[in-house]
Amino acid sequence: MGVSSIVGILLATAVQTPHEVQDAEPPADVATTESASGEGDILVTARRRQESVQDVPIAISVIGGEQIEATGNINVNKLQQLQPSLQFYTTNPRNSAANIRGLGAPFGLTNDGIEQGVGVYIDQVYNSRIAAATFDFLDIERVEVLRGPQGTLYGKNTTAGAINITTRQPTFTPEGRAEITIGNLELVQAKASVSGPIVDEVLAIRLAASSGRRKGTIYNVTTDKWVNEQDNLGLRGQLLLRASPNLDLTLSADYNRQNPECCAQIYVRTGATQRPLNRQFDGLAEAFGYEPPSRNAFDRLTDLDTALDAFQEIGGVSLRAEWDVGPGTLTSVSAWRFWNWGPSNDRDFTGLPITTVSANPSQQDQYSQELRYAASGETLDYVAGLFAYHQKQVTTGAQEQGPAASRWLLNPTSSAANDSATLDGLRSENDIRFSSTSLAAFGQLGWRVTDRLKLQPGIRLNYDKKDGSYVATVTNGTGTPLTSDQRGVLAPQSYTAEFSGWNLSYDFTVSYELADDVLAFATYSKGFKSGGINLSGLPLDAQNNPILSVASIRPEKVDHFEIGLKTQLFDRRATFNLAGFWTEIRDYQATVTNGQLGVLRGYLANAEKVRVRGMEADFNMRPSERLTFYLSGAFTDAKYVKFTDAPCPPELSGGRATPAGATPDAPGTPNGFSPANCDISGQWLPGVSRFAGSYGFEYNVPASVLGSSGQVYFGFDGNARSKFSSNPSRSVYTDIEGYSLANFRLGFRSDDEWNLFGWVRNAFDEEYYEVLATQSGSTGLIVGQPGDPRTYGFTLSKTF
Template sequence: MLAGTASALVAVAPANAQDQSPPEADAGIADATTGSAEAAPAVASEDGIVITARRRVEQLQDVPLAVSVVGGDQLERTGSINVSRLQQIQPSIQFFTTNPRNSAANIRGLGAPFGLTNDGIEQGVGIYIDQVYYSRIAVSTFDFLDVEQIEVLRGPQGTLYGKNTTAGAISITTRAPTFEPEARLELSIGNLDYVSAKGSISGPIIDDKLAVRLAASKSHRRGTIYNLFSDRWVNEQDNLGLRGQMLWRPTDTLNVTLSADYNRQNPECCAQIYVRTGTTQRPLNRQYAALASAFGYAPPSTNAFDRLTDLDTPLDAFQEIGGVALRAEWDIGPGTLTSVSAWRFWNWGPSNDRDFTGLPITTVSANPSKQDQYSQELRYAASGESLDYVFGLFAYHQKQHTTGAQEQGSAASRWLLNPGNVPPGSPGCATPTANACNPAVLNGLRSENDIRLKTTSLAAFGQLSWHVTDRLRLQPGLRVNYDKKDGSYVAVVTTGTGSTVLNNDQRGVLAPQSYDATFSDWNLSGDFTISYDVSEDVLAYATYAKSFKSGGINLAGLPLDAGNNPILSASTVKPEKVDHFEVGLKTQFLDRKATLNLAGFWTEIKDYQATVTNGQLGVLRGYLANADKVRVRGIEADFSVRPSRRLSLYASGAFTDHEYVKFVDAPCPPELAGGAAASAANPASPAGTPGGFSPANCDISGQWLPGISKWAASFGGEYNQPGTLLGRAGEAYVGVDASYRSRFSSNPSRSAYTDIEGYALANFRLGFRTDDGWNIFSWVRNAFDKKYYEVLATQSGSTGLVVGQPGDPRTYGVTVQARF
């Protein structure tokens, strides 16, 4: 049944298959995705693609794990310049972002709660670059720099990769220094004033003892949304990346690599613009249409794909990430001892318009943040005739400091406060003395926030692979982890006159809060895998994994009680507890010209950490809550074939069934929020009843999880033909890469107003590459100019305004690459 369903996935809703081995002995090393000999990753061997998913060097098809590999050259020619683009050739990845800090990378729909980032919670998809863990998801928005290959490990990886990999891991390997001189150059230009330049140079300093590698990239693209208020294009791209590595080989058995990197972004970004309105339970004269009418306001366009806005607060998304790492690999005894030491920093300097309009409602919304992290891993891995094993220790310490600010403007009183009992549809106030009619009540009201978090994590881990027979292997793994978190949140609120004495209306908009929270816990996680070689080219496996994600601290403000005081019991959330089952089949046929890999999985999470949308005005970013139980299950199929040197094809698909199994006290969706509190005497009104009664919470058991498409797919291929260009021998080629995902919810509690319809994207390329290292090609992304949304959200306060971020329009350009 699994094989039949997977075959249907390939035929009906294909997605990208990365598991590929060389189809012909004389065809060179196959690329990890398309089988192109030209695009061979350096970590391939004559027998197939080499990976390090189990912290030792192995052939991809020999590893009983759902893992996909994308070579660096495949990333370049498909335009997969960052994790957001990677999801278009990896259907099991979901990536959402409203700005670099508020980003989430999920695998199989799990990993990070959907919504604005809360500093007190961790990601569930670990991102590693050269074996160093990156705790800030913001790194995923930067351009990939000098990448050798990317391994996407699907399913819990807690034994070897730690507590932050309950959904999987993305392991990025950069190109290493070489003892043979080499250089790479790339220049791209395109519409929207796009310019990108990349380069690297590598070579020896002391014969075969010391080598260095330097790489740099710079890219810029004009924004895709025009701001009439500032007369500027916004949501632009502006990236700078620098990386240096030094490899020292004092002996044949010892490699020491020192690396440093610096990455900076400084775009005018990130705007979310008017999409639509939806009726809530708030009185009709306090919903968007009536409020806008009271100010004589209308958005520049009610069609988001006109790409117009009038946001009146400056936009900024400045960030810089960098660090230093020292990796030592010493062949000793039957295996290799590896030490990875690292320090990293992240600085974030944003400015946002959180009312999403051209009115002075919220005139300041910024949460600048700084982080330092230190990590040390020590492990030993060995392979033998009957036993393969790896064991090690890991230590991690992180410090975060965020100094946020929010300030209300002259339109805030009328927009946010109750004007009194007025006739339905009337934009006026009941009495001239109502606070809503007095701009001074909220004008200048300002919250200064000081948020701090310290995290310490320690772990010991080990995994053993026992070759019971030539075909049967048993693989148990275990990890013990200790976490300690100390957090504090202080919000000092002052009026426009500088007073700290607030009335109830002011406290309801920006509430003073001060609390400390501590979390500490021991956790045991592990996995057990049985694998069997059905034949030389067929591997079957079954896995059970018990994993967890560390508990969290709410560090974005707490929900308020009836007296507008913070509910301190909501200051922490419990750890997630994950039970995961998986079966898989990895096959090759047609003389290894074709690969078909199948995986079926069932994942259940108790105490799922959800970022929930809060209708209260005093909590700006939502807060964290535990859902009792969620379930994600599905089937994946990866297929690739290279029938000849001229043609390579790939297709794969993912079917994912997902739901809140039990979440009885969830926040309600927008259409049920904003009304007076329901009670026995006044039961909850039907959804979208203006002036109705709203339940305190909603039972969303059985509903969709946010951000997950039931169907996701990608497919494509490349055809080449030998020829000459300007006297240089080589081959002309044409390629296509397409992706599809079905409808998904863009709100933690599914709403009729925030479902995003499914869409398909197609990218094309046409070029010529020479035998001596030159490559020139034209490309077009979103070739059919599909109009789609990356994310939808609602304005706080239950006004019914729905805003969104339109996906990129059609882009096109030319790229020239050279290798020496």
């Protein structure tokens, strides 16, 4: 897709889309005000107090539950199709990353020893595992996407933004919702919720459940099964106790489970590396008499010979107390959450017995307590809070090599490289322990100097402590001492690591009402993302011993500048918002791929400096009761300003070590000299497109169906993005070309609250990749995950 095809949508979403403005019901804790035209304002609690989204001097997008259900955006991964500044990447639930404006988490395999830069909050509870974002939305009232540092407002420090999810709350008026969806790929999904009083005006309950299954999109010829399927279950219960007119207590519990046969990454292409030709993918495949089931990824075929599993369960209990006292509200949020992860992967991405076992099951518990007071007045409003958080995690992993591993992974100059017995049965069993404690005090003050001018300083004092241990016990198939070749592939390691430190974050915002319904603002933020520790094994020295000096990494230091303009036009029937931003990060936490041939996992290191800058804007309008439309987009320029000791791309990897004083060979030179590292200063950050946009409309006409009056409606939602890099060091082999997706829906919405519509997603069956990756060993194999093909179906819902 060329740049010209999306040049008209280069301005990103900064507020709600038109469906949100007109169709979403006000949340239980949020009112809707009326303009002179009768159009409603959306009031949010993004800053932990109630206010109109157009009065919030930050870049924020709001999507209501009704729009989420209507557009089929069932989780954060799908939500990015409506939010051009949001990126979500996942190769499995554990290895997922939510980024905003290209920042948040390193691109690549997840390392548990660091934090996400984008916080995910559900009903004000911080979820430390990004895997929570892979679950289907359940009984959602609204989703707020806040862009830029939010540490002075939220419990956990977040340097790139926050995804704030609010579920529907218990009500004292009986109500219920039910929804059933059927579609191709054997999709069946059901959702239901009920709410009402147990004791009038004293005790209310809300129960919600969802279940969904869908056949996989990749066919495994080895097992005769479709993989990358969906199998989701969600349950939530809430009790609201109105202990007094000014005190509400809400007890919530939830349980979510996924158990799909997932997640396959399949053959995409090969690229030339600097290994000898007979040790690159095609030469190796020929030696084994091997051929992938298809060299076209969109045939959606694989032959993986290791079991796939992506079982996970997430849940917990929280108690929220909200006490109106004095001029404001005192809120306490106490929570416990757990996450259990039981995976199995095929880490060689082929039907050959290279890596026959790859599984790293994990169990995590987290405890958090937030105490916050928020008040609003004619001149001053403020938020002040304390936050405490503790996380414990245990991972007990295993990896085992098969008879094809020696030829595939060992240096071709090794005499053992052609002996299948060298690595066959080589097994590493890992015991990884991690604990993290975070304590913080934060606050934000708003001072209305005049009727139009407002000053808003914020501050956060944070303490973080992380402790971890990594023990890898390695044995071979013969029970003999490990050889140097064996240690180079799976090295015995035993080390402990720790990080602790204080940091002070702050921000200052100036906002000015240029006219009624026109707000301008400017913000400067100084932020920190806590340092971390490497918990995926360390790189090895020349003697194949772990390099302990890289066991920990430094904190990120963030300088963020933003200006914005929020406007409402045409008697508040239209909204047009703009934002420009410039973010610089020193000691950026990046994923580094070890240059050694047999290493299967990367580790973390600090890049000297990165910069992200760009523009976002949003336009939406409802010119009549019949028509709504929106147009949103983003231009994002994200690059490494300075990263001189970076991993090399595959075309410069796999060759012989360059002698001192010599010059590495050109990229892709067989048996060439490879640099030990590369200077990638000036290159793109991975995972972010320079141009991205979303756009859509809905048109309705009055109608009567089967005696019920209502509206027949037709809706369209589209999104587009330009080329982006899918490798920490940009490679010609792992760039993903830009693409655009189109989704349609046609239905009837009755006045008595039932809705039937047909839908089609990716209507033109666009062939695109969500992510690409390289195979270990510098063989030149590029694998990836094709995006969903065209899907279609029907949804019937009823509100009562």
